Amino acid sequence: MPAAWTGLNLQPKADSLLISSIDWESPAWKAGIRSGAVLPKVNDLPATLAAMKASRPDETLKLLVY
Structure with a gap:
């Protein structure tokens, strides 16, 4: 099953x-x-x-964002 599409393009950091x-819209x-x-x-x-790749399309993610 494909991961949920969030529209986020991510780069790993040390602890985040x-x-x-x-992605627009x-x-x-x-x-x-x-x-x-x-x-x-x-x-x-x-x-x-x-963790992001393991998310399902029907899943709601709780994101802490700074």
């Missing part, structure tokens, strides 16, 4: 993910998330690319 860009864009923000947690767990 950097949001390098956002994506769920992330509509939620007000913008490039340059940091994503330290996904569903109350440390944010990793693996």
Whole structure:
């Protein structure tokens, strides 16, 4: 099953993910998330690319964004 499409383009950091860009009109864009923000947690767990890829299309993600 493919991962959920958030519209986030991410780069791994030491203890978080950097949001390098956002797809226009994506769920992330509509939620007000913008490039340059940091994503330290996904569903109350440390944010990793693996965690984002493991998300399902029918899943709601809880993102902590700075």
